[in-house]
Amino acid sequence: MSMATDNTQQIPTAGEYYQQGAPTPPAPPTAPGGSSFQKPPRRERRGFAGTVGVALLAAVLASGGTYAVTQLTDTGAPSTTASASTTTQNQGTSPTVVQGNATAPDWTAVAKAVSPSVVSIDVTTQQGSGAGSGVILDNNGHVLTNNHVVGDATGNGAIAVTLADGRTFEATIVGTDPSTDLAVIKLASAPSDLTPISLGDSTVLKVGDPVMAVGNPLGLSGTVTTGIVSALNRPVSTSEASPSPNGQTSTDTVVTNAIQTSAAINPGNSGGALVNAQGELIGINSSIASLGGSQGSQSGNIGIGFAIPVKEAQSIADQLIKTGQAQHAFLGVSAKDTTVKDGAAQRAGAQIASVSDGTPAAAAGLKTGDVIIAVDGQPIDSSTALVAQIRAMTAGDKATVTLIRDGARQDVQVTLAVKPATAN
Template sequence: MMLKRFYSSGLILLLVFLASSLSVPARASFPEFTELVEKVQPSVVSIQVDVVRWGRTAGRSGGSGFIVDDEGYILTNHHVIDNGSKVTVKLFNGREFEAEVVGSDANTDVALLKIEPGKQKLNPLKLGTSEVLKVGEWVLAFGAPFNLEQTVTAGIVSAKGRGEVGSQYVPFIQTDVAINRGNSGGPLINLEGEVVGINSMIFNPMVSSGLSFSIPIDLVNNVRQQLLESGVVNRGYLGVQFGPVDQDKADAFGLKEVGGSLVTRIYPDSAAEKAKLQEGDVVVAVDGKPVRKAQDLPYYIGQKMPGDKAQLKIVRNGKERDVEAVLTDGAGRIVSVDNGSNQLGIRVQALRDDLQEAYGVRHGVVVSEVMDKSPAAEAGIQNGDIIQKLHRTPIRSMDDYQAALADLPERGKVAVLVVRPGRGSDFLVIQL
C-alpha cells in the first residue's frame, strides 16, 4: 500500500514537472506586449464625424487615428472623414479638439488632419518602414472598434502586396489581427513600436474571418507629403487596361515564367500610346523593379508624378525590350472604388478573374458596400451585386463605370442592370 502511494506520488510529481518544463518554451515564444501598449496608446486618437450625405445630416460616424508630430498632425483613413461636416478628435486623456482636414486621398484611403493642441503635450508615434516587414512578424492594431476606445489586438503579418483586394494603388498588408468597424484609421504597430501601416478594412464586415488589411506606411508617407504640400495627390498615368498572367498566358505570350501585367487595352492619346505600347505586351518591370503581379503595375506608376519617365521592360512576341513612357496627369481618369460613388451611395470594385468564374459572368463591377439609406439602398441594391449597365452605359470595366457616373443626372430616375449570383439579372431603378 505504501509502495503504491509512493509510485503514485512520484508519477504525479513527474507529470507536473514535465508539464511545467514543456510549457516554458511555449510561454517564452510569445512576446510581451504590455510595455509596448503603454508606449503607443497615448498617441492613438478616436475620431467622431458629423456626416452629411445627399445634402442631409446623416448622423455621426467614428473611427481612429494617430498623432504623427508635435504640431498636431494626425493620420487616418479617407473613408473615416468622408462626407464629414465636422471632425472631432479625442485624445488619450479625454480632451477633444475640432480637426481641420488638411487633405484626403480616396484612391489610397489616406487622410491628414490637423488640430491646434495649444499647451497640450502630444505624443507622436515613430513611423517605421513597411518595406522590411516580413510575413510571420508580430504586429498590433490600435483603435476604437464599435466606439470601444483604446482597444488593442495582436496577430501576425499573413501576406504583403495584396493589390487585388481594394484600390489598385495600394499593395495592402494582410494580417490576422482582429479589427472591426471603428478600427479604421488606427495604426498597425511592429514590436519596435513603429507604425508600419494604417488599418483600413476587413475582408467581410459580416463575418470574423481573420483577414484584415492595412495600408503600408511607405505609401502613406508619400501621400502625406503631397497632402502637406498641396492638399491633393497627383499621380502619373500610363493609360492602359491590364490583367493577370497565368500559366496558359505565359506560354502563349512566350514568357519564361508566370508573372507580369498583360496589356489588354491602350487608351487614345495616352502615355502608353505615345510610347508605342501594344495590346499583348507584358510589362515585367518598371524602373528596374519586377512586376510579379498585375497589380504591381498601377502601384509603381501611381508612385510617380505627371511628366516623370517610366522605364518599362516588356515582353513582346517572346522577346524582351525596353520602352520609355512619359507619364501624363491621371486626374479625373483614375480607377477608384470610391470616386463619385457617393451620388449613388455605393462602393464598387473590379470584377476579377476569380469572381468571374464564381459568378459566371464576364463583365461588370461588383458592389462592395451599400451605404445605409442611400439611393442605391432604397432601390434594393445589395453587396455582391454585379452592375452591368448604368444609365444606358454598358459597364465592362471600372473605366466604364467612372464614365457612367460622370454622365449621371443630378436628379431623376436611373436604371441599373444588376446580376445577382444565383438569382439572375434585373433592372433596378435608383431615384437620385
C-alpha cells in the same frame, strides 16, 4: 497609370456603414461558393472587392461603430512571455521599443509606447454618425486617417478627436485623397503635449514579422491586437460611392498594394496604426476581408486585414499637409487580366489593351498586346495588381517593367509621370 480600364475585373458591391446605436444585424445568406461580397453598414454607400490569390474577398472598410471610452491601463507588471525590453525616448515622437527577444516581443511595452499616438475619431453629419481611428503625425495636431472615416464631414459635418488620455478636440479636414483612401485632419487648438508616432519602414517588412494593430474598433478606444504580416504587396481593390457637387453619385476607385495581417482588425480600426515590434508605424489599417454576409450586414475580423504601407501613406500625407491635394504616379496604359506562356509554363499577367499617346508607357515603347508580369521584380498577376503597384510608387520614379512580347521576356525601363487630372 490610366485608370480608364484599370477596373476591368472590379466586383462592385454596396452596403451601409455601421452607425452609432445601430442593432447588430442578423447573419446574412452567402453567395454561391460560400463567399459573399459586402461592406459594413454606415451612412454612405460604398462597394468594393479585394482579390486574394484565386479567391475573391471583399476588403471591408474597417470603419464605423458605436463609441465607448476604453483606455489602456499600465499595471506596471512585466511581460510573462517575453524577454526584457528597453524603451528609447525619441526627440519629438513616440518611444522606440528595443526588444530583448525578437521571437517573443514585449507587447506591453509596445502598447505603452504607441497608444498615446493613436486617436479615436467621431464624425457627425446630417446623414448620421460613425467612428474610426487615426495617428498623430506632428506636434501641430495633424492626424492621418482614412478618407472613408472623415470624407463625409467635408463641408457639412463635425469631427471630434479623442486622445488616449480622454481629452477631446474638434478637428477640421486638411485634405482628402479618395483614390488612396487617405486623409489628414487637424486638431483645433492642439495641445502642446501631443506625441507624434514614430515612422517605420514598410519596404523592409517580411512575411512573418510580428505586428500590432492599435485603434478604436466598434468604438472601443485604445484597443490593441497582435498578429503577423501575412502577405505583402497584396492588391486590394475597392469602390467608393460619394455624392458630387451636382447631386450625382461619383465613384472613386481605391487600389492598394496592401500589407495583409492576421492582427484582428474590426470596423472602427480604420485609420489606426499597424506597428512593428519596435512600436514604429508601418501601415494605416483600412479594410478587412469577409466571408459570408450580404448587403447591409456586418461582419467582423476573420484574421485577414489590410493596411496601407506607411511609405505610401507618408507621401500622401506630406502632400495633403502642404497643398491639400496629392499627386499620383502615372504609367498611361489600360490593361486586362490574362494568362501567357512563359517558357514551358503558363503565368497570369496584365495584358496591355491600349497605350495613351504622350505617356511614360508610350515613351518607353510599351505596346498593345504586351503582357506585364512584373514591375521592379514584384510579380504582376492581374490588371488590379498592376494598378496597385503603380499607385504605390511616386511620380518621377524609375521602374523596370518585365513583360512578355511575342513569347519572349524583356525588361523595359519606364519613368513614371504625374497622373493628369483628366485621367481615369
